[in-house]
Amino acid sequence: METGEIRETIRSFIGGFIRARNFKDSDNIFEAGFINSLFVMQLILFVEKKFSLAVEDSDLNIANFSSVDALSSFVSGKLVNGSSRLH
């Protein structure tokens, strides 16, 4: 999947939960108070399913999930790496 497509897919999932019109790809969704703990689980499950990858314990770093930008580069990195396809 192209980087642009990855970003668009992520943006559309996260954007589906956020009403703020001026929500930007670089906005920190944790700091902006956009999300709750249920959403964190949904986000991780979404990423795993949509991109057929496994989020591992070592990936559970808030920096990987904090914004559309951060998540897009995390997913791109995992896909390039190809080391952790979902079993």
Added chain:
Amino acid sequence: MNVATDNPPAAQRRRSREFIDRVIGAHAEAFDLEQEVPRGVFDALAREGVLGALVPAEYGGTGLDPLAVGLLCEDMGRASASLLSLITVHTMVSLAIARWGSAAQRTRWLPPLARGETLAAFALTEPDVGSDVKSVATRVERKDGGFVITGTKKWISFGQVAGLFFVVGNCEGKLAAFLVERDTPGLVVEPIANMLGFRAAMLAEVRMNECVVAGDSMVGSLDFGFSQIVGSVLDHGRYCIAWGSVGLAQACLDASLDYSEQRTQFGRALKDHQLVQRMIADMIVNTRAARLLCQDAARARAEGGPDMIIGAAVAKYFSGTIVEKLASDAVQIHGANGCSSSYPVQRYLRDAKIMNIIEGSAQMQQMMIAQHAYQRW
């Protein structure tokens, strides 16, 4: 095969049911009365692969798929709610380690958990903290590369016999999960007896006074300790109790069908009285509806993706609620016999009440289901 709706091969299911009925169902009354499960039962469950249900094959487990886990919980719930709770908490901890544990934690703990050499308990609730899980008061401090844990956990299922505790504590203002061994100095286990239901669940209060654990005892990270690690474990717990409630509902229905055929009043079998038929019809419909919601939750889990969490919450809420009514009607149909220890329905009623309290009370599920519907910021 459609994983969510097709049962595993009938012969396999029958064999598993026969095993559970023989090893657990036949003795469930005695376990309840004595408030204890003999060690041999744990060994038998381990040999059958039940304790390794959530442990991947590479670590010696059976690595069952979501539907198979659900059916196992249904059969357990039908036989004994107390033993259902063993499978629930043991697999919750197995799941946490298999999914989010480090390589060292997986190698250290998964094989003995699958073999049943170590039983695991889930320690979240505290004397002053139940539903409001984010207020956990157990304190965890970093010290000399390890952690020091101080706090009290209450109502811990199989805490009396567990060798490993999955302890949720507050570390640096964030909730995180830690693996704490039973023989850790400072850890004291106090049995709790005479509960209303789940009387053979060998509950305990677990007190930790400055328990020192190694630096690699934390499961996952501090950032996602609560939302992801504890969250996914609780989600699995809800899923198990949802299916287990279906099993208990089925047991209530089976007992009621049998009894209402045998018992005669006013010159006719109870089953021929229309007001009894009404109760039986409601039992059948509610049990089927609950099972369908559980199957739906199984399908969502097998597919993965964000919908699986709410699927389990919906199934748990419905199954946990209908089973209370079913058990109450089962006792009603049995009359005075149903209130005596000669029939199992009195145990079913006591256990059914608990289904709506554990793994998130009915109110917590209602709140979660509604909040999910409004999930927009």
